[in-house]
Amino acid sequence: xxxxxxxxxxxxxxxxxxxxxxxxxKFAVKDVTATIKKNAITAIMGPSGCGKTxxxxxxxxxxxxxxNISTQGIIKLNDENIYEMSTIKLRRKIGMVFQRxxxxxxxxxxxxxxxxxxxxxIHLKRSERDEIVETSLRDVTLWEEVKASLHKKGTFLxxxxxxRLCIARALAFKPxxxxxxxxxxxxxxxxxxxxxxxxxxxxxxxTIVLVTHNMSQAARISDNSMFMYLGELIExxxxxxxFTNPKDPRTEGYLTGKFG
Amino acid sequence: MDQTNIFTExxxxxxxxxxxxxxxxxxxxxxxxxxxxxxITISFVFLIIGSLVMKGYHQINWAFFTQTAPDTFTxxxxxxxxxxxxxxxxxxxxxxxxxVGIASLIAIPFGVLIGIYLYENSKKRYAGVIRxxxxxxxxxxxxxxxxxxxxxxxxxxxxxxxxxxxSIALALMMLPLIIRSTEESMKMIPDTLxxxxxxxxxxxxxxxxxxxxxxxxxxxxxxxxxxxxxxxGETAPLMLTTLGNPAINWHLTKPVSAVPLLIWQFYxxxxxxxxxWSSTLFLMGFVLILNMLSKWIAARRNL
Ligand SMILES: Nc1ncnc2c1ncn2[C@@H]1O[C@H](COP(=O)(O)OP(=O)(O)OP(=O)(O)O)[C@@H](O)[C@H]1O
Ligand SMILES: [Mg+2]
Numbered sequence: 001x002x003x004x005x006x007x008x009x010x011x012x013x014x015x016x017x018x019x020x021x022x023x024x025x026k027f028a029v030k031d032v033t034a035t036i037k038k039n040a041i042t043a044i045m046g047p048s049g050c051g052k053t054x055x056x057x058x059x060x061x062x063x064x065x066x067x068n069i070s071t072q073g074i075i076k077l078n079d080e081n082i083y084e085m086s087t088i089k090l091r092r093k094i095g096m097v098f099q100r101x102x103x104x105x106x107x108x109x110x111x112x113x114x115x116x117x118x119x120x121x122i123h124l125k126r127s128e129r130d131e132i133v134e135t136s137l138r139d140v141t142l143w144e145e146v147k148a149s150l151h152k153k154g155t156f157l158x159x160x161x162x163x164r165l166c167i168a169r170a171l172a173f174k175p176x177x178x179x180x181x182x183x184x185x186x187x188x189x190x191x192x193x194x195x196x197x198x199x200x201x202x203x204x205x206x207t208i209v210l211v212t213h214n215m216s217q218a219a220r221i222s223d224n225s226m227f228m229y230l231g232e233l234i235e236x237x238x239x240x241x242x243f244t245n246p247k248d249p250r251t252e253g254y255l256t257g258k259f260g
Numbered sequence: 261m262d263q264t265n266i267f268t269e270x271x272x273x274x275x276x277x278x279x280x281x282x283x284x285x286x287x288x289x290x291x292x293x294x295x296x297x298x299x300i301t302i303s304f305v306f307l308i309i310g311s312l313v314m315k316g317y318h319q320i321n322w323a324f325f326t327q328t329a330p331d332t333f334t335x336x337x338x339x340x341x342x343x344x345x346x347x348x349x350x351x352x353x354x355x356x357x358x359x360v361g362i363a364s365l366i367a368i369p370f371g372v373l374i375g376i377y378l379y380e381n382s383k384k385r386y387a388g389v390i391r392x393x394x395x396x397x398x399x400x401x402x403x404x405x406x407x408x409x410x411x412x413x414x415x416x417x418x419x420x421x422x423x424x425x426x427s428i429a430l431a432l433m434m435l436p437l438i439i440r441s442t443e444e445s446m447k448m449i450p451d452t453l454x455x456x457x458x459x460x461x462x463x464x465x466x467x468x469x470x471x472x473x474x475x476x477x478x479x480x481x482x483x484x485x486x487x488x489x490x491x492x493g494e495t496a497p498l499m500l501t502t503l504g505n506p507a508i509n510w511h512l513t514k515p516v517s518a519v520p521l522l523i524w525q526f527y528x529x530x531x532x533x534x535x536x537w538s539s540t541l542f543l544m545g546f547v548l549i550l551n552m553l554s555k556w557i558a559a560r561r562n563l
Contacts, residue, residue, distance in 0.1 A: 062459060080452045091461035098459075102452040116460040119470055166456070173460075 002214045009037040009220060009223075012176060013208050015061065018074035020054050020214040022066060028054040029098050030231040036177075036224075041208045043239065045215060047254065052211040052229040056179050061087050077176065090118065095170030097180040101162035103154035103169070111151040113137060113216070136168040138207065139205075142196055149231035158189025164198065196221050215255060219243050225233060227251045273381075312544055316537035322527040324348035324538060328507055329522055334532040345532065349539050352522040353509050358510065359502065359518055360488055362427035367434035368484060376441025376468060382443075390435075398436035403433050404495030414501060421515040426502035430494060434487040441483020445476040480559045485554035489547045519543045 013036040014033045020029040029051045036042050044052045057063040059075060061082065074242050075082045103112045117124055124132070133150070137143040142164045146157070154165050163183060170178055180199075184192040199208055200221050212218050218225050218239065225239045227248070235242060235251045246252040322345060328436065330338075338345050381387045406429050411426040421524035449472060457471045473480065504525060505516045523539045526532040 009396065060459065062455065065455075065458065071308040091459055096459040098452055098455065100450075100452055102450070102456045104456065104471065104475070106477075114461075115457075119460055119462040119466055121466070169456075169460070177557055203525065 009040055009067045010224065011035040012038040012078060014076045015055075015059075015073070016076070018055070018058060018075060019072040020051075020058055020063060021070050022054075023068055024070070027231050029058065031147065032224065032228075033073075034233060034236050036068075036207065036209060038207050039203050041203050041210055041221055041225040043218035043225045044211045044235075045225060045227060045254070046219055046228035048213075050145075050228040052228055053181055056181055056209060056211050059177070059179055060091050060096055088150075092116070092120075092173045093175050094177045094179060095173060095175040097163070097166050097178065097183050098168055099182045101159055101166050102185050103157075103162050104163050105153065105155045107154065107158070108151045109146050109154045109165060112154045112165055113172050116173050121249060126207075134174050136172045139171050140164040140168045141194070141200065142168060149250055158191070159192060160187050162197060163187060163191070167195075167198070169200075171202075171206075175206065175211065178202070179209050181211045183210070184217070190253075192217075206251070227254060229254070266361035269356055304355070309544065312537060312541040316539075316541035318518075319344055319534055319538035320541065324354065324542075326350055329535070330504075331429070332529050332531045335529075339531060339534075340403075345435075347533050349519060349522050349535070349542070351505060351517040352519040354508050355505065355516040355521075356492065356518045357424060357504070358516060359426045359430055359498070361490060362423060362512075363430035363434055363474070364484070364488065366427065366431035367487070370431075371435050371487075372442050372480065373436025373438045376446060376472065378439065378443045379446035394436045397432065398440075402429075402433060402494055403496040403500070406500035406509065409497065410500045412507075414520075417450050420511045420513070421501060421503035422511075422513045423502060423509070424515045425517065426498050426511045426518070429497040429501045432489045433491050433494065434496070437490060439484055441486070442476075442480060445479025446472060447485065448479060449475050449508050478560055482554040484556045485550050485557070492547055493520050493543055494500035495524055514543065519546075524555070 015032055015034050018029055018032045019027055023026045032055060046052055054063055063069055071222060103116055107115060107166060110133050113136050114129055134143060134156060184195050222239045225236045225242045226233055229250050237250050243255060246255060325348055327348040327350055328351040330345055335345045378387050380390060409425050409429040413428055414421055418424055453475060454467060457467045496516050498521050504521045505515045505517045509516045519539055523536055526536045
């Protein structure tokens with residue numbers, strides 16, 4: 001099922017027999033096995049409630065915040081089982097960006113970018129801090145827009161700028177993987193286009209996993225696509241292949257807009 | 261067929277216009293009633309402040325803030341020679357600040373921690389029990405709080421009326437207010453902010469200290485200031501726990517005075533009546549300033 005044609009890229013994450021239930025025997029993710037390719041954008045698609053968010057959150061163990069959750073199977077990051085790593089170390093290697101921009105309202109733009117270091121009590125020299133802030137903001141093409149107001153609150157920025165700030169905050173740790181859960185669903189088309197261009201640029205340095213409701217977004221920017229349905233991974237293919245020649249009728253039905 | 265239709269249309273328009281006219285009238289009279297009752301309420305507040313100022317201002321001078329309360333004989337002598345009563349209420353002011361300070365030191369950490377616990381575990385049964393107990397505590401009459409603290413602390417710990425006992429009584433009264441306001445202001449923080457911190461690998465206690473508390477800081481401060489202004493005028497529990505003291509006292513285990521205690525004392529002494537008003541004016545002013553401060557902080561939250 002998950003033999004993808006993407007043989008040019010090495011793998012970075014491998015998900016093996018992953019099942020997740022919020023309550024006993026009510027599985028939100030059912031026996032998902034897949035490998036995620038390095039320096040690629042992998043899109044996760046599927047109708048509402050099919051388990052996209054749950055699967056994504058399992059990759060940096062954010063799903064463990066829910067009290068009654070149970071997880072079976074393993075996920076390996078570069079051959080290391082993430083369920084045996086400390087969450088602190090794991091989340092430094094796998095960053096996350098949320099649906100709604102969520103900069104810390106009490107912190108300035110500058111402090112928001114290095115919030116990960118501050119919150120973890122990692123001490124940096126002034127010059128190191130300045131450099132991390134500048135490169136992270138340049139990476140998200142925000143530097144020119146905010147360099148004159150670095151010490152203003154991040155909440156003064158527009159929605160699209162805030163979301164790029166949140167991506168910069170995730171980049172500041174130089175993670176291996178960035179997880180994004182519908183990062184543009186709260187943004188206007190112009191801001192969305194900026195983020196899409198940005199993600200395509202970022203995949204040169206990072207591996208990107210993107211949950212999206214927007215099929216054309218997946219078609220435009222992703223290299224590989226997963227289609228999930230009722231918690232199962234139905235099809236995982238090269239994006240071009242899945243859009244032009246879906247194997248499973250459910251994938252085809254979703255992509256042609258019959259349901260979803 | 262057409263005829264009846266026209267008739268009903270007309271009729272309906274008439275009914276509607278009557279209805280709107282009626283509604284307009286009701287809207288108007290309601291507005292007038294609201295304005296009338298608001299004016300009554302507002303004028304009460306101004307009457308209170310006005311009469312306090314009128315009756316109290318001539319006793320307010322430098323000595324009022326720097327000297328302790330006079331004895332009844334001095335007051336009587338001053339009155340009979342037509343002078344203002346000498347002395348002030350500094351023993352009460354320092355006592356009140358001391359009591360409220362210690363009470364805050366006890367109540368704020370406990371209250372904020374319990375409030376955060378309730379917010380973090382809002383659905384657990386244990387949290388529900390704590391919430392109910394908090395509500396009960398809030399409803400306990402202050403004289404009962406005083407009696408209980410008398411039994412526990414005055415009798416068994418400090419073996420006499422003391423600052424400690426008074427502070428504990430006041431802290432018990434502040435606690436439910438702070439717990440509730442902490443929980444409420446934490447609830448205003450969007451969950452996504454907490455998730456942002458956790459996704460950066462932040463340890464749990466740092467999420468609380470570095471994200472939740474700073475983000476809800478103005479809400480926490482507002483709650484604390486309101487709790488302080490609520491207990492600043494408490495008299496009954498202090499009568500049973502600190503009693504009063506004619507001199508300034510900084511010993512935790514000794515009795516201390518407080519502004520409301522002095523007011524009560526002045527009330528019971530015909531020679532001191534003049535001091536009631538100035539002391540009350542002071543207390544009222546202090547509470548008012550705290551209230552305005554908390555409103556100001558709350559308004560800044562939205563910036
Ligand atoms: N906190 C939770 N507690 C219990 N069940 C949950 C919880 N969150 C999600 N679920 C259930 O798990 C299933 C998968 O949810 P998930 O949020 O992963 O779907 P999704 O594909 O991201 O949906 P959407 O496109 O609407 O964001 C759903 O059936 C949902 O009802
Ligand atoms: Mg989702």
